Amino acid sequence: MSAPTVTPPRPRARAWGDVPRRRPRRTPHGARPPARTGARARRVAGLAAGLAGLALAGSGLGLLLAGAGLVAGPLAPLLLVLAPVLVVLAWRRSDLVVPIVALTLPLGHVGAGPVDLVQLVTALGAVAVLAPAAARLDWRLPPWPVAVPLGLFLVVAALATPRARDADLAFRLDVQLLLLVLLVVAVLTGVRTTTQLTRVVVGLLVAGAASSAWALVASGPTESFYGGGVVTGRAVGVFSQPNELGLFSAVLLVLALGVGLGSASPRLRATGLVAAGLLVAALGVSLSRGAWFGALAGVVALAVLVAPTRRSLLRLGAGLVVVVGALGLLGVGPLGQVLDRVASVGEAGANPYDQRPLIWAEGLRLVAEAPLLGHGPGGYFLEAASDSLRSGVVLEVEHAHHLLLNTAVEFGLVGLGALLVLVAGLGAGLLRARRATATLPPAAEVRLLPGVLAAALVPVLAHGMLDYPLRNPVVLTTVWLVLAALVAACEHARATAPTPTQETR
Template sequence: MRAERHGALRAGVVAVVVLLPFGDVAVPGLGMRLIHVAMLVPATLALHLVIVRGARIPTSVVLVGCGLGLVSGIVSGADGVDPSRSVPLVVGSVIATCYALAVVLSRPGAELGVLDLLVLVGGATAASALVSVGRLQAAEAGNVVNGRLTGPFSQPNELGIFCAALLPVALACIVTSSSRRRAALLSVAAASLAVACVLSMSRGAWIGALASFACLAVCEPALRRALLAIGLGAAATCGAALVAPAGVPVLGVVGARIRTLGDPTQNQYDDRPLVWSEAWRQAAEHPWLGVGPGGFRSAATESTSAVAAQPPEHPHNLLLTVLADRGVVGAALGMVIVAGCVLAVRRHVLAPEPGDPAARSVRIRSIAVIAGLAAVAVHGGFDMPLRNPIVSGLVWTLLGLAAVAETVPLARYAAEHHATTNRRKWVPVTC
């Protein structure tokens, strides 16, 4: 009976992963996006297991931070400037938090298959976006690029961070793949993710991807050879882009885009400095609980706001969005999640080198999950794409897997894997 319950949870999580590319589709009559409806199924099953069946919730700092963050969101929304805008976001947070719990409860070792599927689905999403690629044209010295790749997302930065978050996971899955055929398939998906990330022309996603690879290099020696090759290739590409004339297709545009990093204030069309100032103003006026989830736009319409004429939905910065929406309390609880991710990495880094190949695979993949979340956090310094349903579904899946990495003993991972591979020989693909 217990295996059946876990099987239902696994099926629900797999369904969410498969439906990620279509997550932004509206579901008629429900007023919700498809990804939230899909997440609702395993979320409900998880609550049933905990409340009715008495399943034990693993002791996880990541889950504690998510749960307390949900409570702070409810309180901030009830006390905010526009509760009607807060309600949909709070409902989405309830579903997402319970879905992360479902990922944790699904079963030890489940992420060995889920991560492969996640990379393949992500690669297919990137490939579908590449089909619609057009001619890229740089303007305003590279500060503006026309024809940026978007795919199923509402704007290019969302595609960029989706790909950047999956790139370290893809590398880990390739290196630890159980067969060369699977590794080849995962490599094709990783290539699609890398090209789509570049063509999104999202500087924040580029920097986030580099930060995630740096995290992998520091924490996992087994990946350093592969990361060195990737780093040399990236450095050579950047060097060629920087010396290429602006008229050279793709490469010239990439070079112009890279050069803008030296002085981001040159973009006369970038209103983010004003938006950031408005976020600080709202945080100063509502320091503890903020203006409520989604309340930034309503609060920005006040006469004292510098962006009152055209208020944006959010401050285009992850930390400032949390500060404005949920105040210092919400930001502090967000740091709890970060602390949980750090503890998860520390746990695997400081553990004795596992002799079992399956346990080594779990170690590499667990660190890669945290590296993917690091890419999201770094990108959050440049934009706030987490309200896109597809990106949100990916991030909450990674958060659930981060909680798994934080809590489940490596020996149980290995045992679970051996039990589900029908005694096939484990042959990891070397770097």
Template sequence: MIGGATVEERGPGLPAAAALLIATVGVWIAGWNVSPTLGLVLMVPVLVAMAYVAVRRPVLAVATVPLLLVVGNLGLPLGLPLVRGQIVAVGAVVLIAAKKGYGRRIGWSPVIAAMALLVAAALLSTLTGVDPARSLRHDVGYLIGLLLAAAVVVVTVHRSDLLLLASAVCVGGTILCATAVTSIPDLQVESSDASLIVNRPVGVFGQPNELGLAAAMTFCFSLAMTVVAHRRRRAWMTTLFAVASLVAAAALVASLSRGAWIGSALGLLVLAVLLRESRTLLISLATVATVGLALLVVAVPSQNTPVAAQRLLSIFGGQGNPYDERPAARAEAVVQMSEHPVLGTGPGTYQAAAMQGLTHVDAAKKEEHAHNLALAVGAEQGVLGLTALLVATGVGAREALRNSRATWLHASSGDSQSRATAGLTVRGVSAGASAALAAVIGHGAVDYPLRNPVIATLAWLFIGLLAACACTRTLTHPQETRGDEP
């Protein structure tokens, strides 16, 4: 018994899950080709059927969230993005399922507790913020994200649940990336060192750095799942995750986002540390990338060097973008932190604070955020929020390391091979989610694209997967881990 559900109680099997996922993809595809009224009429019976099935296996409800991320930015009444309205509906389905005995109790989850502390710090900052109404809208987004992470923990009772949700995340991320790589515009290089490029691809996002971060997270996670599927000798899953990795890599390169590239490098380094089975592949990829870049730079005349190579080299040198206001935005964040050190100006109020005359850096008045994760949180939520962020990062890192070192078994029977593959699955999901979150931190050193609800939802999904793997580790009895992979 795990949280009120026995290991044998799996509800609808993988065929039903596959049918539900296909139906979900069909819904959003149809949305591009039919009128909104007809689409709503066609979608209602599908959603009812999906909810009925998902109550018996609630992971199916959560799996629809990443699959519909491509339309997540669409607006609902009261200014609520579609993806957040969907999460609320999914939370209701998960709650009904829990009342009927499906899923598991969260119990004590250090990751969820740390994230709840971060959300609580945001709520406290709202009370003394410069624009409480604006901050409250951001608080709602935080609370809905926390709901999603908790729902992931509740619904991932079995190893098959983790695989299903991981597959949905990879497919959803691939769809996001495909919207960009299928329609790459003509780039316009405005500086000699490619530090300023106009008309970069954005896909369904508002700007290319958001696309880059989505691609970085998807790439790191899909690569981890490719290794897991290959080691488990699942050919079709290996193909699925490998294709997701390739599409995400293409979108990552096409975005020309140097911050996303830095985040990807950090994410892959974390993946190598946490998942030893990935190290051979990662070393091979790093070797090929390094040799390829060196050949491009050495063999091709500098004026004909591909834009992506020039863009990468501009990280280590170059004159910089003369129109870049990020230094001013960061300086403004420091000013706001000094004037509101404890609770900050309130979530989402960086620009509002600057426009209200709190700024000492005029060039930052048009900037929406501080272009740095730590400075953005520090300016808007003060030392309290920054401390909560550091605590959440530390707790997540600790749980990720514990997941990578633990031996696993979800059932008390089976041969050593089945026990080993069970351990690999959970370790792989944990390592992939941790790598994706590391990409967010790496990208956060130079930018702050988490304002976008789709990007934020993707990050909350990975937080939930990390927490789910940690809960699975603590629920595994020591005597059941004997014979697991070393």
């Protein structure tokens, strides 16, 4: 019997994907491969060249910003940085441009070269949204009940400008009006969803909270005369006078209360309530009776238009009255002047410095002189100051202290009619939006925001019966941003309405 044949062992087969290991090449101790040494040298040289380029670019940018600051003012460097940001957002995220415009409001009524900062930012924002939309042929215009009075405003302003005594002032006001109308179109074009609209509202609330905080920090001691009819040392914040701070706070306070008490989002509620606390404090230290009246009218409108806020508003109102009354009796803080101002509303004749009767009489006379197209934008001050000597009194006011009367003086009865048609158009849009969202939950943002934004505009009309603080570009831009957001909210609510086919099903 032969011996079995011994088969040598076969090498182990490699698994799928195994790579045979190679022995590392031995390099003499202390020596480096020439290829790796060359690569590292190139990296070091590239890094040095990059740092040198950054240094040169930084030096050039610093010289550019410094030169712009010397020529156009200290805010020009900020604008040079903001402009590229808006350009990038214009092509990538145009919906963020409008919230950025809202966030620049706390910078206040400051100059940026020949114009105000808020006007320049408004122009940049409108261009940043509308230029890419025009390239895509994707503009969105307001509905005709809003577009017609806005267009009529522009036509009347152009026709009334040659009649103005100060052509430069009239031209500036015309440009501002055109920018604000373009801002409305930009909001409708760039803000197309409820989420994007909510960002605009949050931007307004953050701007209001920041401005209120500054007003509270910068406020000083006050002194009242004539039973509270005249108070010195009133807070102004970033504005020119207390009534402008008051109207700004009243508008955004109603907006903050509507969001904070009616929204279903916890974050949005917290943002609204924090902003409302700061805004109500700023409204109080402004000691503006017209703004208080406007805020009260806005809160009443909010309770009527937005049902989820009614019970909370009653509780907050009762608590606020109790706290203010108790602290006022104890004489804590500036509440004594607040109560004196409230009590002085019914004693207007006790204040010899209140020129409203004379101002309104002068305004009616100016309307009778030019009833059709008025005296041109900004014409009240020059016309009244030149003719008030007939009654032996010189007026030192810039406006007619009345929204409707000032509009009639500067734009005639045609301009006043355009304003009333605009208010009616906004009301009609709100009614259509409420009908379109009647089947949605009351706290749904698409149903909540139109009512809240409409209530936020009520203080403008109520305060406008006693004063006209819309000469300040920050206040004016804030009001127009709320107006544009209201139009966008109503249009979006109408877009969510069920079709007839869906209703049949």
